[in-house]
Each structure stands twice: as structure tokens, then as C-alpha cells.
């Protein structure tokens with residue numbers, strides 16, 4: 592991975608800080624106040640308040656730091672001087688070990704399976720104890736699963752349920768648990784959704800539906816939490832090469848085993864086995880450099896006015912723009928040109944199955 596330049600990040604960070612410092616300066620300070628002691632007093636009070644605010648900005652919680660984007664983000668936030676509570680699915684796994692070895696002692700690795708109510712509560716208790724009545728500046732709901740990408744008709748119900756369980760219910764549970772800490776600091780909630788959560792994409796029925804739910808949750812939270820000064824952002828990255836840690840063999844077997852004979856024959860063996868080739872090709876279409884997605888999360892965490900939606904990745908906003916501004920038939924045509932698997936189902940077989948199905952009634 593092309594390392595994300597800490598220098599640029601530090602500059603952005605200090606710019607964000609100094610901009611908010613400038614905006615927070617009491618205007619009376621610029622007026623012609625009588626006497627030096629009064630100015631010194633105001634400056635001292637202001638610096639004390641700012642120090643508290645900047646301390647609050649330091650505490651961040653992040654889920655899914657074992658690998659990929661979450662892992663890279665944990666390292667970068669740590670290198671910028673934040674106190675990072677890095678939630679991991681396996682606290683003894685290689686990702687967690689690597690974080691302990693390569694990051695500063697500030698970084699705290701926490702066992703956090705976001706689908707486990709007990710683990711979420713335990714993480715909350717550990718973090719609130721360490722914060723000692725201070726607030727948490729940011730929560731990044733990064734943990735997520737992709738599931739086996741295949742036609743929606745073929746996906747087993749377990750894939751739909753698992754995607755919703757992790758990508759949606761998990762993120763909602765973590766958000767609800769940590770919101771009291773974010774409220775204390777009027778902090779930031781950042782949800783890692785996906786491009787597939789904003790637009791319909793073939794083979795992402797389960798994943799896309801769960802991410803669409805997360806994006807909708809983000810939008811509603813953004814509106815509702817603004818009264819507490821909490822800012823909420825959804826990130827819709829396009830494809831980044833992270834080595835999705837899925838057990839494809841197991842999932843493919845489950846998919847094939849769950850198919851009814853009629854569906855199996857309608858799609859044909861060649862098409863079904865070809866689904867795997869899409870997965871093999873997927874990394875070559877994904878960007879190896881994670882910096883756009885890391886920059887988006889940092890902006891969402893630190894900018895004075897973060898956006899509600901970020902679309903990091905080359906051309907990530909184009910399909911969304913076409914989906915929102917063009918007729919649906921044009922969007923479908925565009926997607927069929929760029930996202931189609933070269934293999935097509937066994938249409939002749941499908942027709943035969945339909946024919947056989949109606950034959951007895953004739």
C-alpha cells in the first residue's frame with residue numbers, strides 16, 4: 592500500500608484545528624478592549640477552554656481493526672497522536688498482534704464482535720472507565736462483511752441474515768451504546784457504508800441491502816443528532832483492495848447446497864461455477880491505495896463542517912450521480928456495461944424448465 596503521508600495528515604489536522612481555533616476566538620478579543628490584563632485574562636480563559644476541546648478530540652473508537660481499512664485507519668490515527676480504541680474481532684489474532692507491536696502504547700486493542708451484545712457492553716465499560724468522565728470524540732463503525740457476491744435469487748437466506756446482522760444491526764448496536772459518550776463531546780459518528788449501499792449493483796443484493804440500511808440509518812441519525820451537536824457521516828467507498836477475509840469455499844458450498852434443483856438447472860452449472868471467477872477477478876478492479884478512504888474518514892472526524900456523505904475512490908460518485916439524475920433504464924444500461932459478468936445463465940435451460948413446469952397443465 593502506498594503509505595498515506597502522515598505529513599499531509601498532520602497538516603490537515605493542524606489546519607482543521609487552527610481553523611476551529613480561529614472560528615472559536617471570541618470576537619470581543621479582536622475589539623479594542625481596554626488594558627493588557629483584560630486581554631491576557633481572555634486569552635488565558637480561551638486557551639484553557641480550547642485545551643479541553645482538543646483533549647476531547649483525542650479519543651476515538653473504531654471497529655473491525657483486524658485487517659483492511661480499519662487496520663490501516665487505526666495505525667494512521669495512532670500515528671497522528673489520537674488515543675485509539677481499536678475494536679477487533681479476535682484480540683489474539685494476527686491483526687491485533689500487529690497493532691500492539693507497531694502502534695504507540697496509547698492505542699488500546701479491544702475485543703469487539705459487534706454482533707455480541709456482551710462484547711459491545713464490555714468495550715463500552717472499558718472505554719468509559721478510561722475516559723474518566725470525558726467524552727469520546729469519534730466512533731467509526733468500520734466492521735463489515737461482504738458475503739459471497741452472487742445473484743440475489745441464488746444467495747441463501749443465511750447470507751442475507753449475516754450481512755444484516757454485522758453490517759446493519761452490529762453498527763446500530765455499537766452506535767446506540769456509544770452515543771452517550773459522543774454526546775458529552777458533541778463528537779462524530781462515522782459509518783462505513785459502501786457504494787453498493789447507495790445504488791443497486793448486480794450480485795450485491797444481500798450486502799447492498801445491508802449497507803443501504805446503514806446509509807439510511809446514518810442519514811436519519813445525522814438529522815436527529817444535530818440537536819446534540821453530533822455530526823454524522825456515511826462513507827460510500829468504491830473498490831479498494833483489502834483482501835476480504837471471507838471463507839469463499841465454505842460460502843460457495845453453502846450457496847450451491849441451498850439451491851433448488853429447478854433453480855440450479857435454470858442457471859446452469861457453467862454459470863454457477865463461473866460466479867467464483869468474478870471473485871478471483873475482483874481485486875484487479877480495486878485500488879491498492881487506501882488513502883482516499885482514509886482521508887474521507889479523517890475529514891469526517893476532524894473538519895469543522897464534515898459532509899454527510901463521502902464517496903472516496905476513483906469515479907465512485909459517477910454511478911450514484913447517474914442513478915439520481917438519469918432515468919432508471921439508462922442507469923441499468925450503464926451498469927450492465929460496467930458490472931456484468933461475462934457468463935450468462937443457461938437461458939435455453941431456463942426456458943426448458945419453464946416449459947416443463949407448465950407442461951402438465953396442458
Ligand SMILES: NC(=O)c1ccc[n+]([C@@H]2O[C@H](COP(=O)([O-])OP(=O)(O)OC[C@H]3O[C@@H](n4cnc5c(N)ncnc54)[C@H](OP(=O)(O)O)[C@@H]3O)[C@@H](O)[C@H]2O)c1
Pocket residue numbers: 654655656657658659660661679680681703704705706733734735736737757761783784785786827828829830831832833834835836877
Ligand atoms: N474494500 C472495499 O473495497 C470496500 C468498499 C466499500 C465498503 N467497504 C467497507 O469498508 C469496511 C472495511 O472493509 P475492508 O475492505 O477493510 O474489509 P476487511 O479487511 O474484511 O475488514 C473488515 C473487518 O471487519 C471485521 N469484522 C467482521 N465481522 C465482524 C464482527 N462481527 N465484529 C467486528 N468486526 C468484524 C473483520 O475481521 P476479520 O478480519 O477477523 O474477518 C475485518 O477486520 C467494511 O464495512 C466494508 O463493507 C469496503
